[in-house]
Amino acid sequence: VTLTISSRQNPLVKRIREAIRTHGEEIVIEGPKPVADAIRNGWKALAVAVSAGSAFDAGAVEVTELSRAVFDSVAETRQPQGVLGIFARPHFDAHAILARRDTIAIALDGVQDPGNVGTIVRLAAAFDAAGVLLLPGCADPYGPKAIRSSAGAVLHVPVSAISPQELLDSGVPLVATAMHGAANDPPARNAVLIFGNEGAGVSQELLHASTLLSIPMSPRIESLNVASSAAILLGRSYSLR
Amino acid sequence: VTLTISSRQNPLVKRIREAIRTHGEEIVIEGPKPVADAIRNGWKALAVAVSAGSAFDAGAVEVTELSRAVFDSVAETRQPQGVLGIFARPHFDAHAILARRDTIAIALDGVQDPGNVGTIVRLAAAFDAAGVLLLPGCADPYGPKAIRSSAGAVLHVPVSAISPQELLDSGVPLVATAMHGAANDPPARNAVLIFGNEGAGVSQELLHASTLLSIPMSPRIESLNVASSAAILLGRSYSLR
Numbered sequence: 001v002t003l004t005i006s007s008r009q010n011p012l013v014k015r016i017r018e019a020i021r022t023h024g025e026e027i028v029i030e031g032p033k034p035v036a037d038a039i040r041n042g043w044k045a046l047a048v049a050v051s052a053g054s055a056f057d058a059g060a061v062e063v064t065e066l067s068r069a070v071f072d073s074v075a076e077t078r079q080p081q082g083v084l085g086i087f088a089r090p091h092f093d094a095h096a097i098l099a100r101r102d103t104i105a106i107a108l109d110g111v112q113d114p115g116n117v118g119t120i121v122r123l124a125a126a127f128d129a130a131g132v133l134l135l136p137g138c139a140d141p142y143g144p145k146a147i148r149s150s151a152g153a154v155l156h157v158p159v160s161a162i163s164p165q166e167l168l169d170s171g172v173p174l175v176a177t178a179m180h181g182a183a184n185d186p187p188a189r190n191a192v193l194i195f196g197n198e199g200a201g202v203s204q205e206l207l208h209a210s211t212l213l214s215i216p217m218s219p220r221i222e223s224l225n226v227a228s229s230a231a232i233l234l235g236r237s238y239s240l241r
Numbered sequence: 242v243t244l245t246i247s248s249r250q251n252p253l254v255k256r257i258r259e260a261i262r263t264h265g266e267e268i269v270i271e272g273p274k275p276v277a278d279a280i281r282n283g284w285k286a287l288a289v290a291v292s293a294g295s296a297f298d299a300g301a302v303e304v305t306e307l308s309r310a311v312f313d314s315v316a317e318t319r320q321p322q323g324v325l326g327i328f329a330r331p332h333f334d335a336h337a338i339l340a341r342r343d344t345i346a347i348a349l350d351g352v353q354d355p356g357n358v359g360t361i362v363r364l365a366a367a368f369d370a371a372g373v374l375l376l377p378g379c380a381d382p383y384g385p386k387a388i389r390s391s392a393g394a395v396l397h398v399p400v401s402a403i404s405p406q407e408l409l410d411s412g413v414p415l416v417a418t419a420m421h422g423a424a425n426d427p428p429a430r431n432a433v434l435i436f437g438n439e440g441a442g443v444s445q446e447l448l449h450a451s452t453l454l455s456i457p458m459s460p461r462i463e464s465l466n467v468a469s470s471a472a473i474l475l476g477r478s479y480s481l482r
Contacts, residue, residue, distance in 0.1 A: 123465070127459065149466075217368060218366065224363070227360075228472035231469035235458070238459075
């Protein structure tokens with residue numbers, strides 16, 4: 001007999017809510033496919049919950065059934081096949097990402113929109129970047145919208161926080177986009193491509209230490225969406241590799 | 242003395258709600274900057290409404306004040322400076338878009354996500370495309386999310402519906418992305434670049450009539466987001482023009 005949890009005060013329900021709220025060491029992945037993909041990619045499932053009436057095979061991990069009302073009260077997405085998993089946040093080493101000189105690494109500087117962060121992680125996978133380094137002020141790549149926008153790529157692309165000073169000290173050549181940059185091709189390898197905040201761009205401290213590139217575009221337009229800029233430069237970098 | 246409308250049954254309120262629901266000949270633009278930009282770009286404002294306490298100068302167009310509760314009940318976005326305008330949907334001629342052979346045109350085939358449609362309209366502006374042709378199944382470029390994603394570009398980029406047959410009959414060379422396409426550069430001019438549905442891609446009928454291109458990427462990845470593909474090909478096309 002399966003017990004269905006119907007109290008919002010149940011410890012598992014509170015744990016899910018807390019994980020979604022804090023973006024801490026426990027992260028919540030929603031949807032049958034993302035949860036199954038995470039498990040298949042070796043992510044450590046701490047708990048899996050389904051909405052009453054939904055079935056899900058989580059392998060060795062026990063599956064807990066929540067009443068529909070309770071499930072819907074915690075899940076951020078609405079879907080008929082309600083499944084969510086709590087996973088241990090993965091940790092990657094920024095130095096290992098920076099050590100790969102056969103390709104480029106990506107650094108995001110205050111990219112606040114989780115859709116942009118997820119899209120750029122997906123681009124990192126598509127164009128074989130070493131990984132994504134998150135400078136301060138970025139959206140959590142393991143939040144639900146970023147995971148969706150990444151089309152699952154966050155499950156296998158190395159992502160790590162980094163400070164501006166660590167990036168400056170790394171010795172890897174830095175490249176950033178700026179309106180007054182040269183309209184040159186991006187490097188194919190041995191560089192960090194920095195993409196900046198949706199409004200303010202890359203911070204001054206990093207701009208000063210970077211080779212500046214611009215993307216040729218109509219003079220009537222001020223800027224591209226950061227994910228569009230990343231698509232163009234990462235795609236071009238890959239084609240030159 | 243300004244009268245504040247506090248009834249959800251008021252004719253203007255019902256008209257706003259109907260325009261948002263039907264995506265018909267009257268479209269609603271939300272936010273002080275988008276509404277002001279639309280008016281500045283020569284869009285025909287049929288009515289402008291503000292949330293009680295907000296001020297807005299709509300030039301010759303009368304501004305109607307709605308109570309906060311009523312304003313919030315109709316507006317899709319939540320913002321402190323509540324302003325929305327009803328505008329006549331602009332109409333552009335597909336043949337005029339196709340007639341410009343000095344650049345490329347864009348056709349979207351069942352691109353369902355309004356964020357993708359808006360982002361691609363923004364790319365059309367950045368890379369001087371002749372305009373955006375909408376095949377069946379696309380999100381409304383004049384919906385609130387598409388307008389936001391376009392960063393205002395929908396206010397000046399020509400957009401028009403078109404049928405597959407009209408596109409096939411136009412005589413303009415068609416180019417589409419497909420996994421098995423050649424990894425060549427896109428054309429710089431005299432072509433229509435077709436981007437397909439987020440899941441199914443470009444429809445068979447159009448694929449058969451198109452030159453197929455692929456974007457070089459990691460063999461481990463199946464596909465890019467359609468807006469990322471568009472960024473790469475439109476940016477490259479512009480740089481070759």
